[in-house]
Amino acid sequence: MNAVLLFAGQGAQKVGMGKDLAESYPTVRALFDQADATLGYSLSSIMFEGPMEELTKTSRCQPALYAHGLAILEVLKSKVPALNITATAGLSLGEFTAHAAAGTFDFATGLNLVFQRGSFMEEACENTKGAMLALLGGEESAIRELAKECDVDVANLNAPGQIVLSGSAEGIADAAAKAKDKDKGIKRAIPLPVAGAYHSRLMKSAQDKLAAVLASAPIQSPRVPVVCNFEARTVSTPEEIRTTLTSQVTGSVRWVESMQHLIAAGHTTFIELGPDATLAGLMGKIDKSVKVISIKDAASLDAAVTALTAG
Template identity: 80%
Template sequence: MKAVLLFSGQGAQKVGMGKDLAEAFPAVQALFDQANTAIGHWLTQTMFEGPMEELTKTSRCQPALYAHGLAILEVLKAQVPSLEVTATAGLSLGEFTAHAAAGTFDFATGLNLVFQRGSFMEEACEQTRGAMLALLGGEEPAIRELAQECDVDVANLNAPGQIVLSGSVEGIEAAAAKAKDKGIKRAIPLPVAGAYHSRLMKSAQDKLAIALGAAEIKSPGVPVVCNYEARPVSAPEEIRATLTAQVTGSVRWVESVQHLIAQGNTLFIEMGPDATLGGLIGKIDKSVKVISIKDVATLESAITALNAE
C-alpha cells in the first residue's frame, strides 16, 4: 500500500479540530498532552473550543495544524500496518508537518519551530500593512506581469487558474483593479492578517533562520518535496535553507504535485481539518486518487478503504 502524505496549510483550521480524535484514540490524546505541556494548554483549548478569531491567529493555528496532522498520522500508521509512505509534502506551514512525518525532526522540535514561525509571522503582520489576493482564471505570465507592475509578490501557485498575490495593501488594491485587463476572471481579497509569502515577511524569515539553525535536523527517511523549489530536499542544510526561503518565497504547489505524480505516485492521503489539498490536486491531475482525513468518521472510512486495497 504505497501513498504520499499531504499536510494542510494555514486557513484549514476549524474550531473543534481534533476533539473527536482525542476522545476516540488514546494515542491522539497523548500527543495533544505532549503539545500542551510543551507550548501551553491554550493549544487544545483553542483547537476544541475556539473562538475562531483566536484559532485563526498565526501563532495559534500553525501549531494546531501541525499537531492535528501528526495525530491523524499516528492512528493511521497503527491501524494500517501495510501503509508504505513514498514521500511527503505540505502546503506552506504543512511542509513542517511533512518533515516531522518523514523523520527530519521529532514531534517536539517541529512543534517548537512552528510555534516560533507562527509568532514571528504574527509580529511581521503587526509591523506591516499587507494583504493577499486570489486570482482565478488567469494565465501565469499575465499574473507575473501584474505582480511586477503593482510591486507585489506571487505567493501561491495552488492549481491551474488559481494563483495568489501578496504584498502591500496599496499594491494588492492596484492589482485587484487591474486584474480584468490581464484576462483574469475573478480577483478575490483574502481574509488574512498580512502578506504571507511576500517580502513583507522578511523579519519573520530572518528570525526563523536562527531558530532553524539551532534545531536538530536530520535527513528525512522518505523524500520531502519543498514548496520553494518544488523538489525533494534531503541534506539538513538544504532543508534549513528551503524552509527559511519559503517564508518570503512562492509556494509552488502545482509543480510539487506534478513532481510527485511524475515519480509514479497515484495515491495521496491528505491530513488536515478540511479537504483543500484534495480539491487542488483534482484541478492539477484528475487521474490520481486522494483520500482526505479530517475527523474520526473520515479516518475510519480511510482505514477501511486502505486495508481493503
Template identity: 70%
Template sequence: MAKKVVLLFAGQGAQKVGMGKDLAEANPKAKALFDRADEVLGFKLSEVMFEGPMEELTRTSRCQPALYVQGLALLEVLREKMPDLEVAACAGLSLGEFTAHAAAGTFDFETGLKLVHQRGTFMEEACEATEGGMAAMIGGEESAVRELAAECHVDVANLNAPGQIVLSGGVEGIKAAVAGAKDKGIRKAVELPVAGAYHSRLMKPAQDKLAKVLETVELKLSEIPVISNFEADAVTSEIVIKNTLERQVTGSVRWSESMQLLLNGGYDTFLELGPDGTLAGLMGRIQKGVDITTLKDAASVDAYVAAANG
C-alpha cells in the same frame, strides 16, 4: 495489505474549531499528543483547537501549531489502525511542509512543534508591523499574473493550481492588482480575508528570525522524500532543508509544480491529512482522476482503513 501513499499536510487557512477533538476522545495515543503539545507550548493549544473561539484559533501563532498537531495526530491514529502503511513521500502546503518533515522523521514532534509555534509568532509579529493583504487570481495565465504583480509591486505567494495564483504584499498594491486584473485577461480577482502578506517581502523580518532558530535545530535527512515548496523538488541535505524552510517564509509556494513532480515520478495514491479538503480540491485542478483521500477526523480514518481492508 500494504499501501504505499504520499502524505499531504494542510496549510494555514484550513483550521476549524473542533479540529482534533474526536481524535483525542477516541484514541489515547492522539490524546497524548495533544496533551504533550499543551505541555511543550505552555498554554492550552488543545482547548483553542477543540473549543475556539475562531478568532483565537485563526491567530497565526495558534493555527500553525494547531494544524501541525492535528496532522500528526491523524497520522498517529492511521498508523495504529494500519500498521503496514508505507509512506512513499511527504509534502505540505506552506506551514504543512513542517508537518511533512515531522511525519518523514526529519525532526521529532517536539522540535517541529516549537519551530512552527515560533514561525507563527514571528509571522504574526510581521503582520502586526505592516499593512499587508493577499488576493487570489483565478483563470489567468501565469505570465500575466506575474506581470501584474511586478507592476503593482507585490509578490507571487502561491502557485496553487493551473489558473489559481495568489498575490501578496502591501494593501495598496493588492488593491491595485485586483483592480487591474481584468485588463490582464484574469477572469476573477478576490481579496482574501487574511491577517497579512504571507509569502511576500513583508515577511522578511519573520524569515530572518526563523533563520536564527533553524541554525540551532538538529535535524536529519529522512529516507522518505520530502518535497520543498520553495524549490518544488525533494530536499537533498540538512543544509537544503534549513535553507528551504527559511526561504519559504517570503518565497512562493510552488504547490502545483510540487504535485506535478510527484505525479510525473509515478506516485499515484495520495492522502491529505488536515481539517478540510483544500489539497484534494487543488489536486483535482492539477490533474483530474488522481486517487486522493482526505482524512480530517476519526470517522474518515476509520472509513479509509475499512475500505483498504476491503
C-alpha cells in the same frame, strides 16, 4: 499500500479540529497533552473550543494544524500497519508537518519551530500593512506581469488558474483594480481574509528570525523524500532543509510543480491529513488521474482505513 502524505496549510483550521479524535483515541489525547505541555498553554482547548478568532491567529493555527496532522497520522499507522509512506509534502506551514512525518525532526522540535514561525509571522503582520489576493483564471505569465506592475509578489501557485498575490495593501488594491482588465484573462479577483502578506517580502523579518532558530534546531535527513514548496523538488540534507524552510517564508509556494514532481516520480495515491479537503480539491485541478483520500476527523479516518485495507 504505497501512499504520499499531504499536510494542510494555514487557512484549513476549524474550531473542533481533533476533538472527536482525542475522545476516541488515547494516543491522540496524549499527543495533544504533549503539545499543551511543550507550548505552556492549552493549544488543545483552542482547537476544540475556539473561539475562531483565537484559533486563526498565526501563532495558534500553525501549531494546531501541525499537531492535528501528526495526530491523524499516529492513528492511521496503527490501523493500517501495511501502509508504506513513499513521500511527504505540505502546503506552506504543512511542509513542517511533512518533515516531522518523514523523521526530519521529532514532534516537540517541530512544534517549537512552527510556534516560533507563527509568532514571527504574526509580528511581521502587525508591523506591516499587507494583504493577499486570489486570482482565478488568467495565464501565469500575465499574472506575474500584473504582480510586477503593482510591485507585489506571487505568493502561491496552488492550481492551474488559481494564483495568489501578496504584498502591501496599496499594491494589492491596485492589483485587484487592474485584474478587471479583460485583456488579462482573469475571471475573478478575491481579497483573502488574512492578517498580512504571507509569502512576500513583507515577511522578511520573520524569515530572518526563523533562519536563526533553524540554524540551531536538531535536523536530520528524512527517512522518505520530502518535497519542498520553494523549489518544488525533493530535499534530503539538513543544510538544504534549513535553507528551503527559511526561503519559503518570503518565497512562492509552488504547489502545482510540487505535485507534478511527485506524479512524475510515479506516485498515484495521496493521503491528505488536515481539517478540510483543500488539497484534494487542488489535486483535482492539477491531475485528475491520481487518487486523494482526505482524513479530517474520526469518521473520515474510518472510511480511509476501509479504503486502504480493502482487497
